[in-house]
Amino acid sequence: MDGRDTYGEGTYGRGTTTYDEGAGRRPSAGRRPRVGLVAGGLGAYWPQFPELLPQLRRSAARVSERMRALDADVVDVGFVSDAREGAEAADRLRAADCDLIVGFLTTYMTATMLVPVAQRGGAPVLLINLQPTEAMDHDAFGTGQWLAYCGACPLPEMANAFARVGVPFRSVSGHVEDERAWSRIARWTRAAGVRAALRTGRHGLMGHLYPGMYDVSTDLTMVPGSFGGHVEVLEFDDLRVRTEAVGEKEVAAKLTEAREVFTLDDSVAGDDLEWAARVACGLDRLVGDFDLDSLAYYHRGLDGEIHERLGAGMILGASLLTARGVPAAGEYELRTSLAMLVCDRLGGGGSFTELQALDFRDGVVEMGHDGPGHLAIGEHRPLLRGLGVYHGKRGWGVSVELDVRHGPVTLVGLGQTRDGRYRLVAAEGEVVGGPLLRIGNTTSRVDFGADPGEWTDAWSASGVGHHWALATGRLLPDLRAFADLTGTELVEVGTAPGPGPGPGPGVGISAGPHCVA
Template sequence: MSDIIESFETAKGNTFGDLLTLKEKNSSLKIGVLTVGFFEYWRMFPGTMRANVNEDMTCVYTHLCEVLDQDTVIWPGLIDTLDAADKAGKKLAEERVDIIVYVAGTYCPDYMAIQALEHIRHAPVILFNTQSSNKINLQTNYENILRNSALIASLQLAATFKKMGWYPDLKVVVGSIRDTEAYGAIKKYIRAYKVFQQLKNTNIGVIGHVFRGMYDFEYDKTMIKGTLGPNIIAIQVDHLLDQFSQADDEEIKMIEAETKSRFNIVGLSDNDVYQSSRFYVALRRTLERFRLDALTLLGQHYVEQKTGTTSYLANTMIHEEGKYIVNTEGDVHGLIIMTIMNELSGQMPTYAEWGEYDGELNALLMVHHGYANTNYATDRNTVKVNRSPEQWGLQGAGFGFEYTLKPGEVTISHLIIDAEGYKMLIVKGEALHIPTNIPCEEITGVVKFDTPIKPFLTTLIKEGFAHHCIIAYGDLTEELSMIADFMGIRKVIY
């Protein structure tokens, strides 16, 4: 008799009827390349024209393979007849390509591209309008004018798409066949699309609920799945507490010793550090057991009272390890933005609350509850571990970090659903150099903005976004904007 399959809610083993046993890993995309040239021109310039155009298109293919080295680029060759277009479209459909890069090597009637695209209408299209160089050759001949006549084909095809209602979000990139900036733009778009697709395979766990009264964080699991992509899985608090009670003492002591050796700990007892280390073991095992990619936990008040600690050592260690993404207070939308930013940048973003402003610096103080990757500290040697300054009924001092974020270009974002649907906040700023830590027993950052600070805050408040924000190093504004478009949601950019 076969074993009885149970829900993850009650099963004692590791096989569940309602969770995938082997969740598909984030895989590379298949990029189909459609390159066209007009057969009529070959007889007009026999021996050279087709060879030169094919050489140009091979150059494009080679560059795409170089910049998209994490993906698979599929090129069925130069299309120059309707039969070739039909064959190429069927080939790319057979390969199940995820996205199309269309390139004209000469002017070419739109029926060829349409014939190929009929087979792969599911895939978004990047129209790469290109030519052999970035300069006009004032000594050129008519053969080379035809060789560089892709703009006619691009304009014609894009206009045809408009008339047909195809590809309303057509991505257009302009550059020569060796233009690194153009290939960079293509790579950004494909990277954003990949992250958008990966969200559909992302499992986010929720332990507890949204902090009472934080209506800005409230969410609808069905809306999230249908619009943003991730699966939201409610995990009973008892599952975490079971892991906490069953945590292996040897493993806890190993984490405790590592924590004591790494950080300057002020005002905490050995038991405070032990309990926080125990919480790390419990949280990591919960993530592993339920095949989660990310998790949000309401620590206040119940969990902290039952465990006698905060989740902040656990969250910090998990952020530094980089495999899972965690936050607190039931901020599911913030967790989704953290997931997106982590995939785009390869770095775990930080999690903060908007704070007070400085008119002279044109900046804001950002603060949150004691956890983030400690590599983001201005000076790693000054990172301090102290009590959690917010006490929510736990016995003991809790656990938190104090340091100030290092300087650098940053992107700030969050999501909210309002009466008109979802919208994404996208803001570029600069984390300023603060030479000494702000002595508030918390993680802080001072972020400067291009927009005058008081008008910025006026419009931000009026627009209506969450009181949390997610901060990532680097400029991710363009990719976030693209992902918002893929989701079909509004975006507010400052």
């Protein structure tokens, strides 16, 4: 999978945890992408070369088989030979509500056969040109055999026609058993899965903005405007009534789960752990009752009253939710919970993260957060630590302490521009070992191959905002495909030459609503 380091489907892989009786529905982990498939060729060839169409149909059947192996639901509408059949296929694909449509160019075909699919299909279109084998047998082949290899012939025609009718163009060329080509096709399929997760997602936003955080403030309408989906505005009382209804059996089961998952530090008070378990059960009910795919929350509270205690008790439950595919972010960070969802659906997890400190001696950036962590991507067994005070917040209780698994990682943030549009911001680095604070934070040391100060300046200049997701693996290729499918600007922060007297980290806009092959 492009060298990415993904987490497994065990207890804390996506969508594996079920609820206790009465605790509500299991949270959705997002449906598999629905990929429409249409193959085609020029019907004028069939009477001229009787063996050609059966050969092309065999290739189309093999492509359909391989598409189904990409963890996708494939809607195969068959083989088209002229513009009328292309239009009929377009209507069938539109009715199927696809997340991605794949047009297989088996030989030459006219643009009139696929333009209706691109215009009416209701989904982004990927054209694939996969010839039967690596190369022709030039000594043995005649015209009929050659035509089975000329799927590349109509590709420039399709690109030109798509551009002139206003449809984004993207393609993959190779041969039917070409693993490099299938790796690229899989990337587009994964990106379509993320698009589907956001297009059908339900995102909870509970509480209120952390006072003074202008960057966190966002326009809720831009969520469906940018990606689709729905934002469910929740009150902390929605959590309160569900937490009050939790029974002792549920609390006991959650305590058992916590002890199985975490190492408990001696600083954890029994009453605080029990309260965190009770709130976690309430969160399970909340997510189930509102059918949430993500959650962002914050509430300040005062003088130890119930809402303050609820806000302070959420880290355990939010971490457990995040680890099983329902990302939860504190500080009312809706955009970061969406970024975490993108990372999770790409197989990289995604832990709630901010800048913490710079280590110029070791050349690393330390980042993490004092809130929920993604337990499924930790380097070691996560620790629960008791805190008498949450810095900058009201309340006290238990917090999660972990280090993200060492190796390649990708930062993914969702910024908002002056004109209100969302933009993805990303960078790749490597989590390395070294000393970590023991203060109940999820903290990692990330090496970006650059001076930590220069990299931090470049990252901050990208417009990312206060928080982002830290995911395992190298996700930039998938993020480029996702940005293309959704028409979202992608800003990459890397080691390109930047302003000043010498080379340093740079910021570049590298993807968006344009041609990506």
